[in-house]
Amino acid sequence: xxxxxxxxxxxxxxxxxxxxxxxxxxxxxxxxxxxxxxxxxxxxxxxxxxxxxxxxxxxxxxxxxxxxxxxxxxxxxxxxxxxxxxxxxxxxxxxxxxxxxxxxxxxxxxxxxxxxxxxxxxxxxxxxxxxxxxxxxxxxxxxxxxxxxxxxxxxxxxxxxxxxxxxxxxxxxxxxxxxxxxxxxxxxxxxxxxxxxxxxxxxxxxxxxxxxxxxxxxxxxxxxxxxxxxxxxxxxxx
Numbered sequence: 005x006x007x008x009x010x011x012x013x014x015x016x017x018x019x020x021x022x023x024x025x026x027x028x029x030x031x032x033x034x035x036x037x038x039x040x041x042x043x044x045x046x047x048x049x050x051x052x053x054x055x056x057x058x059x060x061x062x063x064x065x066x067x068x069x070x071x072x073x074x075x076x077x078x079x080x081x082x083x084x085x086x087x088x089x090x091x092x093x094x095x096x097x098x099x100x101x102x103x104x105x106x107x108x109x110x111x112x113x114x115x116x117x118x119x120x121x122x123x124x125x126x127x128x129x130x131x132x133x134x135x136x137x138x139x140x141x142x143x144x145x146x147x148x149x150x151x152x153x154x155x156x157x158x159x160x161x162x163x164x165x166x167x168x169x170x171x172x173x174x175x176x177x178x179x180x181x182x183x184x185x186x187x188x189x190x191x192x193x194x195x196x197x198x199x200x201x202x203x204x205x206x207x208x209x210x211x212x213x214x215x216x217x218x219x220x221x222x223x224x225x226x227x228x229x230x231x232x233x234x235x236x237x238x239x240x241x242x
Contacts, residue, residue, distance in 0.1 A: 005086060007066060008059065013090035016075040018184065019098045020056065023148045024081050024141070025111040026103035027166040032056050032079060033203045034169070035099060038180045038196060039077070041188075059087075081142050084151035094160045097183065100152045103166035105145055109135050173200055 020035055022028045032052060057069050059080040069078060080087060091098055113131045116124035124131070138144040156163035162183045168176055174197045181188060181196075188196055 008082070008086065009089050011059070011066060011088040011090075012070060013088050013095045014074055014076065015095055017096035018075060018077050019087075019091065019096060020077070020079045021084075021087070021098055021100045021152070022079075022081060023102070023108070023145050025108050025115055026101055027169065028079065028081075028101075030166075030169060030204055031099070031101050031164070032077075034177070034200050035180065035184075036077065037199060037203060038177060039075070039184050039186060041186070083143065083148050084155060091160075094158065097160055097162070099162045099164065099180070099183070100156075101164040101166055101169075102149045102152070105135075107166075108145065112140070169204065173197060173204070 018035065018039060020028065020032055022031065036052060036055060056077045056079050057064050057072075059066070059069065059078055060082055069076070084092075087098075090096070109132055110128075112135065113124075113128055116131065126134075134140055135145065138147075142148065152161070152163060155161050162179065164176060164179070177197050177200055178193070181193065
């Protein structure tokens with residue numbers, strides 16, 4: 005973790021930080037489109053993950069990320085306290101997105117079941133208990149979100165909510181435009197919002213997952229009801 009804490013940050017960097025399964029894929033598509041003014045058709049043909057490396061992943065690795073040309077777009081799922089020290093000092097821009105945990109835990113459960121490397125075979129109830137007891141890879145969702153919420157007024161931090169991307173995408177795009185310091189006229193902004201809608205529709209269709217092997221929709225709704233009645237509540241920041 006010391007190497008990450010000392011990672012050299014540039015003023016031109018843009019960081020996308022989320023707890024896993026908080027809409028990272030959607031957010032990176034929108035941020036890339038807004039920041040680069042890219043053609044959405046071109047984005048559909050490229051491997052966007054190669055353009056936005058994850059800081060803590062072994063591939064491509066810190067040495068490669070250090071040498072990327074500016075402006076760098078970098079992702080991470082690390083809690084605020086474990087990010088590079090320069091970010092804490094206000095160097096570069098950080099975009100954080102939180103998601104309602106009642107939806108996140110379902111997506112995270114499906115993700116764990118879909119990966120051969122994880123091969124999770126526990127029940128949904130067991131997974132929820134692991135989630136609420138901070139037994140998953142990135143620790144406590146509650147602490148992760150709270151740490152960033154405590155810095156949401158910092159000049160270099162933009163705190164977003166996943167649900168707003170679907171409820172009011174135009175406002176979110178305008179927030180990103182102002183935060184990133186890019187400029188579009190009214191017609192360009194309207195076109196940008198429409199392109200972002202298309203990207204979100206494509207991502208949602210591509211990433212749609214079944215409810216899960218051995219778990220019917222009715223069963224899933226029942227389990228979500230149990231989650232809603234438990235301590236897994238809407239975050240304090242919402």
